[in-house]
Each structure stands twice: as structure tokens, then as C-alpha cells.
Amino acid sequence: MSETTRLFYEDAYLAEFEAEVVETRQHEGRPAVVLDRTAFYPESGGQPWDTGTLGGAAVLEVLDLDGTILHVLDRGIEGGRVRGRIDWPARFDRMQQHTGQHVLSQAFWEILKGETRSFHLGPGVSTLEIGLPSASDADLDKVEDRANAVVWEDRAVKTYYVPEERIGEVPLRRPPKKSGLLRVVEVDGFDYSACGGTHVRRTGEIGAVKVVGAEKIRGNLRFDFLCGRRALGDFRVKDRAVRKLGGAFSCAAAGVAVQVEKQGAEHKALKKRARKLEERLAGFEAGEIIRAARGRIIAAVLEDRTPDEARFLALNIIRGGEFAVAYGAPGEGQGHLIVARSESIKADLRQIVPAVAAVLPVKGGGGPSLVELVTPETGRLREAVEAAAAWLEANA
Numbered sequence: 001m002s003e004t005t006r007l008f009y010e011d012a013y014l015a016e017f018e019a020e021v022v023e024t025r026q027h028e029g030r031p032a033v034v035l036d037r038t039a040f041y042p043e044s045g046g047q048p049w050d051t052g053t054l055g056g057a058a059v060l061e062v063l064d065l066d067g068t069i070l071h072v073l074d075r076g077i078e079g080g081r082v083r084g085r086i087d088w089p090a091r092f093d094r095m096q097q098h099t100g101q102h103v104l105s106q107a108f109w110e111i112l113k114g115e116t117r118s119f120h121l122g123p124g125v126s127t128l129e130i131g132l133p134s135a136s137d138a139d140l141d142k143v144e145d146r147a148n149a150v151v152w153e154d155r156a157v158k159t160y161y162v163p164e165e166r167i168g169e170v171p172l173r174r175p176p177k178k179s180g181l182l183r184v185v186e187v188d189g190f191d192y193s194a195c196g197g198t199h200v201r202r203t204g205e206i207g208a209v210k211v212v213g214a215e216k217i218r219g220n221l222r223f224d225f226l227c228g229r230r231a232l233g234d235f236r237v238k239d240r241a242v243r244k245l246g247g248a249f250s251c252a253a254a255g256v257a258v259q260v261e262k263q264g265a266e267h268k269a270l271k272k273r274a275r276k277l278e279e280r281l282a283g284f285e286a287g288e289i290i291r292a293a294r295g296r297i298i299a300a301v302l303e304d305r306t307p308d309e310a311r312f313l314a315l316n317i318i319r320g321g322e323f324a325v326a327y328g329a330p331g332e333g334q335g336h337l338i339v340a341r342s343e344s345i346k347a348d349l350r351q352i353v354p355a356v357a358a359v360l361p362v363k364g365g366g367g368p369s370l371v372e373l374v375t376p377e378t379g380r381l382r383e384a385v386e387a388a389a390a391w392l393e394a395n396a
């Protein structure tokens with residue numbers, strides 16, 4: 001098979017081109033073509049393939065098969081001369097991310113002596129694994145400041161070829177993975193990489209470089225970062241969110257996190273206090289229910305209580321005298337049945353489960369003195385309570 005001429009090596013800004021179809025074939029059930037030359041970048045070196053159109057068909061995937069570039073299409077095309085158009089905004093976005101990665105990698109090396117272990121250009125964030133056990137916020141600020149200074153200096157990004165035996169004369173950041181004639185991408189006087197990707201002409205086109213996440217992985221640090229338009233998009237979303245929060249808390253952006261933490265602590269304290277008050281109230285309520293009770297068995301559907309509240313009330317009642325309680329309470333998407341008895345009543349409440357299950361579908365269980373069942377049939381909670389009450393009348 002013939003080597004495809006890679007137009008993106010001569011001109012990464014070429015978005016439209018003409019080429020000759022040299023072969024048509026199938027690739028995993030889809031039509032595919034080989035051209036004599038192409039501007040479509042195949043998946044390689046952490047950079048995804050280009051999409052676009054070829055002879056009117058959509059280009060779904062671009063693969064490098066030992067030097068031959070295969071374009072996988074959504075439908076078959078005629079042979080002969082064809083026109084290709086790559087999705088330029090998507091390509092330029094990748095050129096921003098990829099060139100930004102070269103700059104960021106060198107900044108990590110220069111400032112922290114952190115080596116780049118791997119790079120992945122993702123659809124959202126891109127990731128860079130750096131051989132560092134840890135990095136402080138201040139360290140990261142320095143790295144970002146250095147990377148962005150290089151962006152604003154608008155340095156030229158040059159590409160040239162160096163034979164393998166002379167590559168020692170180039171101060172490469174990482175040793176080359178390939179052999180033969182090596183393609184060097186130089187961010188003028190700052191970074192030298194052996195790379196086959198597509199890059200912007202000048203660092204100014206990267207726009208900005210921003211680290212937006214960090215996590216430990218394999219003893220290294222993996223950073224999420226954004227360049228160019230992606231960095232702007234991220235800033236826009238975060239700016240809106242923070243301004244909204246700042247408005248809600250009447251504070252500046254930098255104070256939002258403190259306010260959220262403060263409210264969280266207050267919320268926790270209030271929940272604790274509410275719980276205490278509920279407990280006290282349940283004590284009083286249980287006393288009233290006991291005074292009004294006409295027998296040992298108390299059964300009701302508590303429409304305005306949560307299952308937790310109903311259980312708590314039942315436990316207060318059985319501690320206040322000799323009682324058996326069957327309470328129904330609506331839960332989220334299901335009805336709850338809580339059955340509890342005082343210690344002095346010896347019935348095994350687990351036996352109530354088949355009695356209730358004979359009336360309506362229920363799941364759950366418990367111990368001899370407390371059983372909790374749930375039913376998906378929320379409208380039939382009263383029947384469940386009545387079945388439980390009948391069992392208690394007969395057995396407790």
C-alpha cells in the first residue's frame with residue numbers, strides 16, 4: 001500500500017483540499033477510502049482524528065495504517081478526484097489544546113522539574129500526567145503564570161526535520177519514540193518536542209492555558225487543563241455560577257466558598273436542633289395518645305408524617321406503657337407500615353409479615369418487637385394497617 005502524503009504536516013491550516021481516490025474498501029462494515037494526499041489528521045499521539053466531509057460523505061473516523069491513511073465514511077463515494085473539507089473549528093480547537101500542552105509540559109519541567117508522562121486530548125478537558133508526587137496551589141500558579149507568559153510573548157511555533165543520528169543536538173524535552181527522520185516541533189527557544197501532531201503557528205493563538213483539576217494517579221499527578229476557547233467557555237460557566245452565588249450571599253466571588261461552608265455548618269446545627277425538638281415533641285405526643293387510648297392496640301395511618309417520624313412516635317408509645325402500635329406513613333414512592341410492641345408483650349412481630357402480605361404486596365422485615373414493611377401500593381396503606389391491627393388483636 002502507498003504512503004499517503006500528509007498535507008497537515010506542510011500546512012496545519014489547510015481546511016480544504018483536492019485529492020485522488022487511490023483505493024476504496026470496507027472497514028468494519030463501513031465504506032472507506034485511501035487518498036493520494038490528505039489534510040485529515042488520523043488518531044495519533046493523544047490527538048483525536050479530524051472529522052469533516054469527503055466528496056459529500058461524512059468522514060467518521062481517520063486511521064493511520066502503517067503510513068496509509070484510511071478515511072471511514074458514512075456512505076460510499078465515486079472514485080476519481082474528490083474534495084475534502086475538515087471541520088475547521090474542531091481542528092483549530094485541538095491545535096490550541098495540543099500546542100498549549102507543549103507549553104504547559106515545558107513549564108512544569110522548568111518550574112517544578114516535573115516530567116510529562118502522558119497526554120490525552122479529550123472532548124471536554126485534556127489531561128496531562130506529570131511525574132510529581134504533589135504540587136501546592138502556589139506551585140501551580142507559578143507553572144500557569146510561566147505557560148501563559150510564553151503564550152503572550154507570541155512565540156513562533158516551528159516545525160523541522162532532524163535525522164535520528166543528529167537528534168542529540170536538539171534539546172528535546174522527552175526522548176523520541178520514533179526512529180529515522182524525526183519531526184521536531186519547537187516553541188521558539190522554549191520547548192523542543194518530537195511530535196507528529198498539528199499545532200498553531202504562534203503561541204498567541206493558544207489564547208490561555210488553565211489547569212482546572214488535579215488528582216493523584218500511580219504516584220504521579222494528573223492534571224485537567226483547558227486552552228483557548230475551551231478556557232473561555234469554562235470561565236463563562238464558572239463566572240455565572242459564582243456571580244449568582246455572590247448575589248445570593250451578598251459577597252464577592254472570593255468569599256463565596258467561605259459563605260457556603262458557613263451555611264453548611266449552620267444547616268447541620270439546625271438539623272441537630274430540630275431533631276432534639278422532634279424528640280421532645282414526640283414524648284409529649286406519645287403521652288397524649290396513651291391517655292386517649294382505649295385498649296392496648298393503637299393503629300392509624302399518619303398521612304402528614306414521614307416514616308421516620310411515625311417510627312419515632314411508635315417507639316415513644318411502647319416505652320410509655322404496655323402497647324402494640326401499627327402505624328402507616330407515606331414514604332417516597334411507597335407506603336411504610338411500622339409495627340412495634342412493648343417488651344412485656346411477647347408476640348413475635350415477624351409473624352405479622354405473611355398476614356399483611358396476604359392482603360397486599362409488601363417487602364421488609366425486622367425483629368420480634370419491631371417490624372417495618374413497605375408497599376408500592378401507596379393508596380392501600382389503610383388496608384395494611386387494618387391487617388396488622390387484626391393480627392395484633394388476635395395474637396398480642
Ligand SMILES: [Zn+2]
Nearest residue numbers: 098185195197
Ligand atoms: Zn505536538
